[in-house]
Amino acid sequence: MLEELARANAPQHIGVIGLGMAGPTIIAHGTEAQKSRYLPSILSAGEIWCQGFSEPGSGSDLASVRTRAELRGDTFVLNGQKVWSSYAQIADWCILLVQSDPGAARYQGLTFLLVDMHSPGIEVRPLRQITGDADFNEIFFTDTEVPKAQVLGGIGQGWAVAMTTLLHERATFGFSLTGALEAALGQLLRLAQDQPAQAARLTDAIGREWIQMQALKLTAHRALAQLAASGRPGPEGSIIKLAWSESNQRVTKLARELLPDPILDDGHWYYLQLRSRANSIEAGTSEILRNIIAERVLGLPRSR
Amino acid sequence: MDFSFSPEQRELQAQARSFLEARFPLSRLAQLIDSEPGWDPSSWTELAELGWLGVSVPESLGGAGLGFVEEAILLEEFGRCLYPGPYLATVAMALPALDDARLAEVANGKARWSALLGPAPDLVPDLNRVDWVVVASEDQVLAVEATGEMLTSIDPTRPMGRLDQVSGELLGKGQEAVRIGRLMRERLLTALALEAVGGAQRVLELSLEHARSREQFGKPIGIYQAVSHPLVDCYVEIELARSLAYWAAWCIGAGHEDASLAASAAKAAAAGAAVRACERAIQTHGGLGFTWESPLHRYYKRALWIERFGGTSAEHRSRVAETLLQRPPTAAAASASGAAVLPEAGAGG
Numbered sequence: 304m305l306e307e308l309a310r311a312n313a314p315q316h317i318g319v320i321g322l323g324m325a326g327p328t329i330i331a332h333g334t335e336a337q338k339s340r341y342l343p344s345i346l347s348a349g350e351i352w353c354q355g356f357s358e359p360g361s362g363s364d365l366a367s368v369r370t371r372a373e374l375r376g377d378t379f380v381l382n383g384q385k386v387w388s389s390y391a392q393i394a395d396w397c398i399l400l401v402q403s404d405p406g407a408a409r410y411q412g413l414t415f416l417l418v419d420m421h422s423p424g425i426e427v428r429p430l431r432q433i434t435g436d437a438d439f440n441e442i443f444f445t446d447t448e449v450p451k452a453q454v455l456g457g458i459g460q461g462w463a464v465a466m467t468t469l470l471h472e473r474a475t476f477g478f479s480l481t482g483a484l485e486a487a488l489g490q491l492l493r494l495a496q497d498q499p500a501q502a503a504r505l506t507d508a509i510g511r512e513w514i515q516m517q518a519l520k521l522t523a524h525r526a527l528a529q530l531a532a533s534g535r536p537g538p539e540g541s542i543i544k545l546a547w548s549e550s551n552q553r554v555t556k557l558a559r560e561l562l563p564d565p566i567l568d569d570g571h572w573y574y575l576q577l578r579s580r581a582n583s584i585e586a587g588t589s590e591i592l593r594n595i596i597a598e599r600v601l602g603l604p605r606s607r
Numbered sequence: 608m609d610f611s612f613s614p615e616q617r618e619l620q621a622q623a624r625s626f627l628e629a630r631f632p633l634s635r636l637a638q639l640i641d642s643e644p645g646w647d648p649s650s651w652t653e654l655a656e657l658g659w660l661g662v663s664v665p666e667s668l669g670g671a672g673l674g675f676v677e678e679a680i681l682l683e684e685f686g687r688c689l690y691p692g693p694y695l696a697t698v699a700m701a702l703p704a705l706d707d708a709r710l711a712e713v714a715n716g717k718a719r720w721s722a723l724l725g726p727a728p729d730l731v732p733d734l735n736r737v738d739w740v741v742v743a744s745e746d747q748v749l750a751v752e753a754t755g756e757m758l759t760s761i762d763p764t765r766p767m768g769r770l771d772q773v774s775g776e777l778l779g780k781g782q783e784a785v786r787i788g789r790l791m792r793e794r795l796l797t798a799l800a801l802e803a804v805g806g807a808q809r810v811l812e813l814s815l816e817h818a819r820s821r822e823q824f825g826k827p828i829g830i831y832q833a834v835s836h837p838l839v840d841c842y843v844e845i846e847l848a849r850s851l852a853y854w855a856a857w858c859i860g861a862g863h864e865d866a867s868l869a870a871s872a873a874k875a876a877a878a879g880a881a882v883r884a885c886e887r888a889i890q891t892h893g894g895l896g897f898t899w900e901s902p903l904h905r906y907y908k909r910a911l912w913i914e915r916f917g918g919t920s921a922e923h924r925s926r927v928a929e930t931l932l933q934r935p936p937t938a939a940a941a942s943a944s945g946a947a948v949l950p951e952a953g954a955g956g
């Protein structure tokens with residue numbers, strides 16, 4: 304469905320974090336009560352979700368998050384800061400990774416919470432991006448109370464739960480964005496048809512990008528066959544995300560080569576070119592994805 | 608992460624892998640290539656007995672009556688072991704031009720073929736290893752005796768020669784010649800892509816083994832990102848090229864209208880992936896990678912040959928773009944068969 308939406312040139316779906324990340328994580332780790340409470344409104348996009356993983360001190364090294372969740376009776380009390388949280392300014396719920404046991408060994412003191420963004424003690428501050436948009440935010444927690452029943456997958460189990468989210472995040476990216484890339488290629492080809500002189504100089508590059516898009520699409524379907532067989536996206540999803548991000552960066556750049564006045568902001572491709580710079584950072588940087596593929600898929604020794 | 612091949616197709620793949628690993632291990636390959644005649648002609652009889660020469664030849668003519676997807680599985684494995692012999696020339700290139708009697712002779716191993724497509728270049732692969740050459744031009748297809756001068760190929764496993772003369776028996780003319788020529792070209796490009804993917808995969812595996820075991824500065828070199836990340840990029844490129852090669856094979860097997868586009872796309876991507884995988888492998892192996900002993904230069908030379916033969920990657924990329932730009936605007940980006948390939952790949956033939 305995400306591939307269809309993306310092909311139809313739909314703007315990035317605001318329910319994408321619910322559908323692509325929160326939903327599958329709740330399906331994998333949630334109690335029956337959690338599933339029946341959250342899944343229907345995720346599917347209907349009746350409630351918007353955001354993802355609170357990254358912090359100022361914890362980006363690629365996600366296991367080092369420091370936002371503190373202290374259990375007092377049946378309630379967690381949150382203090383700390385998240386950053387780069389997309390759609391937090393409009394979200395109803397947040398999948399939040401917190402530190403619940405600072406004394407525990409790495410990976411063992413983390414807990415995954417489903418947090419009501421309308422709770423007292425939450426402040427959201429939008430951050431402006433290089434495109435001028437303000438789609439991502441800082442989230443500040445000050446003595447925010449979250450009932451213990453909002454834990455997903457058990458106290459201290461947060462790392463495993465977060466890994467499920469990340470696998471799905473990269474897979475979601477793969478499918479929805481190969482669809483978006485196909486739509487972008489269609490637009491690029493129309494632009495080339497309108498600008499035959501420029502296009503004639505650039506057939507090698509245009510051919511390269513279409514071939515790459517087609518290869519990504521076919522490979523995403525191969526990965527889907529794997530998902531259908533095992534019920535869990537394999538680390539192969541990382542391949543698609545890695546190759547897609549670089550493809551999208553080249554395609555948006557190439558399209559501007561075809562414009563009659565590339566020194567002017569055309570209001571479309573220039574925006575997409577700027578936005579594409581985030582593709583190799585969001586949902587795991589390209590360097591981190593290469594580490595993951597090297598270690599988990601190719602069996603090379605761990606670098607960390 | 609494989610296409611959903613049928614159980615029979617997976618069995619064929621496993622059978623080919625184990626046969627070729629036993630008969631053509633890397634250790635034997637070097638000695639075979641460096642001595643006369645540069646390949647093992649007796650292996651041809653074995654291929655005939657295994658039924659691999661007549662995979663797509665009808666059962667009534669002594670073949671297996673299967674399709675190009677099965678031939679594709681074998682071509683990838685032949686590329687993986689760098690088989691020096693005219694399998695690509697005979698099966699991938701020449702078959703579409705042959706009549707029943709000649710097909711039967713291919714299936715039983717009696718006749719080996721190569722082919723010449725279009726006016727230029729006039730170089731025939733494996734000329735000294737085959738009996739006949741299909742010479743296909745715009746308006747006619749001929750069966751020409753394989754005699755001519757041998758030249759020095761960049762890939763010793765793929766000797767190249769120039770025919771003495773190009774007259775012979777007519778195999779097809781007019782529309783039929785056009786159809787045969789197109790099919791030969793699509794099969795050739797896809798076969799080259801499959802060989803490239805098979806070889807690149809093997810070379811990547813050699814690099815990974817080396818990166819895991821070779822230690823410097825007290826650690827396996829694969830721990831250094833300057834070593835591991837380029838190998839990841841090779842792996843990604845190979846996986847993407849493999850998807851395209853299987854797509855092209857399926858299009859040919861199914862007689863799909865996208866076959867020509869898919870074959871060019873697959874050839875362009877796979878040849879590039881193979882050249883880069885070999886270059887990266889030589890670098891990853893350090894001094895060892897630069898030795899004649901190492902198998903890497905054999906794969907590199909094959910990859911360079913694949914990159915040149917049948918048109919370079921850049922030429923095919925431009926061809927793909929020109930095809931797409933001629934389509935009506937709304938249909939330009941979408942391939943008709945791209946998304947439909949997978950579920951049917953197993954059944955395709």
Ligand SMILES: Cc1cc2nc3c(=O)[nH]c(=O)nc-3n(C[C@H](O)[C@H](O)[C@H](O)COP(=O)(O)OP(=O)(O)OC[C@H]3O[C@@H](n4cnc5c(N)ncnc54)[C@H](O)[C@@H]3O)c2cc1C
Nearest residue numbers: 354355356357361362363387388389581584585586588590
């Ligand atoms: C548009 C956008 C939307 C986002 N939305 C969300 C969201 O909704 N929720 C959320 O939680 N986060 C979100 N993020 C944050 C994103 O996940 C992080 O930016 C990302 O994980 C990188 O972390 P960092 O920014 O701290 O960079 P760092 O981790 O500091 O990395 C800086 C550089 O160092 C490199 N580096 C780091 N470690 C290594 C290593 N071991 N080996 C090699 N290189 C390394 C990185 O690859 C990068 O190039 C978003 C980011 C962007 C750009």
